[in-house]
Amino acid sequence: MSLLLLAYPDLNAHDFKLIQDHRKEYDSLYFDVVGPHFSFVFATNDFSEEQFTEEVIKQVQGARKIKFISRCATISKDGFEETFHCFLVPDKGHSHIILLHDQLYSGLFKKNHRLDIDYIPHIAIGSSSDKLQTKMMVDQWNSKDITIDGVISKLSIIKYENNVVTLLKEIELK
Numbered sequence: 001m002s003l004l005l006l007a008y009p010d011l012n013a014h015d016f017k018l019i020q021d022h023r024k025e026y027d028s029l030y031f032d033v034v035g036p037h038f039s040f041v042f043a044t045n046d047f048s049e050e051q052f053t054e055e056v057i058k059q060v061q062g063a064r065k066i067k068f069i070s071r072c073a074t075i076s077k078d079g080f081e082e083t084f085h086c087f088l089v090p091d092k093g094h095s096h097i098i099l100l101h102d103q104l105y106s107g108l109f110k111k112n113h114r115l116d117i118d119y120i121p122h123i124a125i126g127s128s129s130d131k132l133q134t135k136m137m138v139d140q141w142n143s144k145d146i147t148i149d150g151v152i153s154k155l156s157i158i159k160y161e162n163n164v165v166t167l168l169k170e171i172e173l174k
Contacts, residue, residue, distance in 0.1 A: 004158050006034070007152040007155050008037050011036070019144060022137075023036065037156075042128050055108040060171060063103075063173050066093045068090035068093030068152065069092040069093065070091065071148075078127075097152070122151070153156070153172065155171045
């Protein structure tokens with residue numbers, strides 16, 4: 001069992017469908033497990049649900065909603081395994097997401113902060129062990145000149161166990 005902090009962004013119906021259609025075709029690992037999201041605190045089993053929740057609430061006090069715009073997909077090599085991902089990385093809102101991520105890792109979660117890999121705010125829309133296949137996903141998305149406009153208005157504390165995501169608590173941002 002692992003605990004994570006995700007943000008399921010508020011998207012208009014058209015943008016949500018574009019993302020989900022792409023994920024359905026290219027994200028077979030997670031399409032049926034979790035919806036489009038940004039990860040803020042990555043999977044950990046070092047804390048009880050109560051400790052994890054208390055720390056998140058403490059660190060996000062006063063945090064504001066984050067408006068974001070993503071205008072392109074990028075390719076990123078996974079930091080844990082030989083997989084390549086197709087990411088929607090926001091142009092607008094990028095720094096606000098990083099600042100909130102870093103705030104969350106400034107207290108109790110500090111020992112879990114992966115400083116050996118870059119934190120890239122993103123919504124994953126595909127993955128493959130073949131980097132050329134992933135590059136094709138990126139090029140296909142980018143050829144359509146798509147702009148995704150959304151808001152991160154709440155954070156979701158989730159439990160991940162046996163390939164199932166369970167929502168434990170939602171925290172509204174100001």
